[in-house]
Amino acid sequence: MTELPQYVYVQVADRIEEEIRSGRLPVGARLPNERAMGEQYGVAPGTARRAVAELRDRGLVATLPNKGTFVIATPQQ
Numbered sequence: 001m002t003e004l005p006q007y008v009y010v011q012v013a014d015r016i017e018e019e020i021r022s023g024r025l026p027v028g029a030r031l032p033n034e035r036a037m038g039e040q041y042g043v044a045p046g047t048a049r050r051a052v053a054e055l056r057d058r059g060l061v062a063t064l065p066n067k068g069t070f071v072i073a074t075p076q077q
Contacts, residue, residue, distance in 0.1 A: 009050035012041050013058070016051065020060055021075050031061060031069040 006014075019025045032040060037048040052069055055061040063069040 007050075008043055009047050009054060012037075012043055012047065012051035013054035015041065016055060017058065017060060017075050020071055025071050027071050027074060029071045031071070033068070 016025065016031070025031070031037065031052065034045040034048040034052070037043075037051070038045045041048065041051075043051075052061065052063065055069075056063065058075070060071065060073050060075060061069050062072045
């Protein structure tokens, strides 16, 4: 069965979710800012912003104004 195409921001969110699941990004860890995240994953800052929004929708991170985005939960198996 072939995989359906995914938006790039979903692919980035999936990669970060895997980092959270593996413990490389534990609960309480701060995610890089959008520009740094874009450089790290090879995407535009707007794509990184959408990936963070996707992670918020999944309940894995929370963004505090002027503080950053932090891991608040581990994905359910």
